[in-house]
Amino acid sequence: MSDSLNAMRRRSVLEPQWFVPALFVVALLPAVIGVAGTASDLLADTRFFGSNPIKAVEHYFGQWTLRFILATLCITPTRQLLGWNWLAKQRRTLGLFAFGYLMLHWLAYALLDVQLDWHDLTIDLAKRPYIMIGMAALLLMVPLAVTSTKGMIRRLGGQRWNRLHQLIYVISVLGVIHFFMAVKKDIGQPALFAAGLAVLFAFRVQRWRARRAA
Amino acid sequence: MLVRRTDPIGSSEITPEAHYLNRREFLAAAGLLGAGLTGVALPASASAAGRAQEPKALGKPYGLQSDDKPTPYKDVTSYNNFYEFGTGKDEPIENARGFVPRPWTVQVDGLVAKPASYQLEDFLKPSAVEDRIYRHRCVEAWSMVIPWRGIALADVIKRAQPTAAAKFVEFTTLMDPKRMPGQRSNVLQWPYVEGLRLDEALNPLAMLATGVYGRDLPNQNGAPLRLVVPWKYGFKGIKSIVRIRFVDKMPNSAWNLAAPQEYGFYSNVNPDVDHPRWSQAKERRIGEFSRRPTLMFNGYAEQVASMYAGMDLRKNY
Structure with a gap:
């Protein structure tokens, strides 16, 4: 067992050449489908996103945001389990995609759903806890996106940068709570994200304990 | 051929x-x-x-605004909340495909002079079938305009002859997890139940629908028999009804049991009383881009408002 794991580790020291292009294709595809499908539904009366495309695409981009946040949280465990250290570089890419999908989610809400009715936007924010939580997560994610460049990492210093970027744990929890609060009674989907998050958190808690014990 | x-x-x-x-x-x-x-x-x-x-679209328009157009058949029959066949809007049309709503028995009982169990055909036969176009407002802030076919609920009630003690009507959906796969999950308490005050049930707008667009109800819309009360949120329109019972106490309703602070017994459409988690002031008509203002009692105030005179609609949501 550990022999084969080690063999896998040896083979996977280097990033495969196809990885980055493949990552970009896979990560961009949902955005292209989401934008094209919605445009077609709204302008050409198709039903790619069903009868209520605005609500559907709002949820669609929200779920992709959570998927990418969870993907960024998968990087460290994968590195540690498989020794794929080259993956570390892609965490930023995944994180920025998560931020991009969050922007699309917010645009679907503010631009298509509420249609920039500032009165309704402020009322939502003041009165709806799930909107407050979602918006808090969005605001917390802005500094992470802004400090994602090499220059910013240098300027902040590795340790401070690391601590700032631990905000992703808070953001991910807020995101899943936001999802739980937005559904009516069908909590299957948010529960799935919560379970994924629980596994990823458990992995970290266990590593942290092991390190303290050592 | x-x-x-x-x-x-x-x-x-x-x-x-x-x-x-x-x-x-x-x-x-x-x-x-x-x-x-x-x-x-x-x-x-x-x-x-x-x-x-x-x-x-067939039927006499009731309470329609000048810009209300019937929602396309495709949307009426593919965008459905019917948790007995799945919680996604697109699930009922798939999961109800094999459902056969015949033979069908409707039981009428409780505080009535004439309790009985009817075959659906016999239950419907004495009543005039009507086509009526109603507005439909979901509690989730979307809406449609639907040409229903059906009979007046008041007709059924008069035939059953409720006693003086009867104050409410309770409706029950078929309980059959083999045919309704959604009932295998515990997302709601099954069977789905709903209720109306007797005077609400006697209101001429209240209807038992057997069809849409002049056709038999598709399974995903609640075949073969469903309630339509257009001044209330859509979930009050209980589907695939097997029992109509007359009672003296306010009946339970499935969504009230699931989340009492969010879904009250009355659930009248009311733009001034928000759902705890979202506003009810506006709605998105399926097929339209901009939201429109929601009307008091979904535009049926003239026909129904007097039933709620003097009631605090914030408390009795």
Whole structure:
């Protein structure tokens, strides 16, 4: 067992050449489908996103945001389990995609759903806890996106940068709570994200304990 | 009929669902046309047989605004909340495909002079079938305009002869997890139940629907018999009804049991009383881009407001 794991580790020291292009294709595809499908539904009366495309695409981009946040949280465990250290570089890419999908989610809400009715936007924010939580997560994610460049990492210093970027744990929890609060009674989907998050958190808690014990 | 033999079908040639659905509508229309040629009375919708895409909306409009247009048949029958067949809007049409709503028994009992168990056909026979176009407002802030076919609920009630003690009417959906796969999950307490005050049930707007667009109710819309109370949120319109019981106490309702602070017994459409988690002031009409303002009692205030005179609608939400 550990022999084969080690063999896998040896083979996977280097990033495969196809990885980055493949990552970009896979990560961009949902955005292209989401934008094209919605445009077609709204302008050409198709039903790619069903009868209520605005609500559907709002949820669609929200779920992709959570998927990418969870993907960024998968990087460290994968590195540690498989020794794929080259993956570390892609965490930023995944994180920025998560931020991009969050922007699309917010645009679907503010631009298509509420249609920039500032009165309704402020009322939502003041009165709806799930909107407050979602918006808090969005605001917390802005500094992470802004400090994602090499220059910013240098300027902040590795340790401070690391601590700032631990905000992703808070953001991910807020995101899943936001999802739980937005559904009516069908909590299957948010529960799935919560379970994924629980596994990823458990992995970290266990590593942290092991390190303290050592 | 000419049937052309074809080569074995490759998977790439399997008809996409959209075409297949259109084809079904075409066949339905062709059937009506065929009936017309053989001298059977032809409903108005069959005149559209040539186009065959969209059945014609039938019925007398009730409470419609000048810009209210019937929602396309495709949307009415594919965007459904019917948790007995799954919680996604697109699930009922898939999961209810094999559901056979016949034979069907409707039990009428409780505080009535004439309790009875009817075969659906016998239950419907004494009443005049009407086509009515109503506005439909979901608690989730979307809406439709739906041409229903059905009978007046008051008619059924008068036949049952409720006693003086009867104050409420309780409705129950079929309980059959084998045929309704959604009932295998505990997302709601099954069977789905709903209720009306007796005077609400007697209101001329309250209807037991057996069809939409002049056709039998599709399974995903609550076949073979569902409640339509257009001044209330859509979830009050209980589907696939098997029992109508007259009681003296306010009945439970499925959503009230699930989340009492969010879904009250009355659940009248009211733009001034928010759902705890979202506003009810506006709604998105399916097929429209901008939201429209929600109307008090969904536009039926003239017919129903007097029933709630003096009541605090914030408390009795």
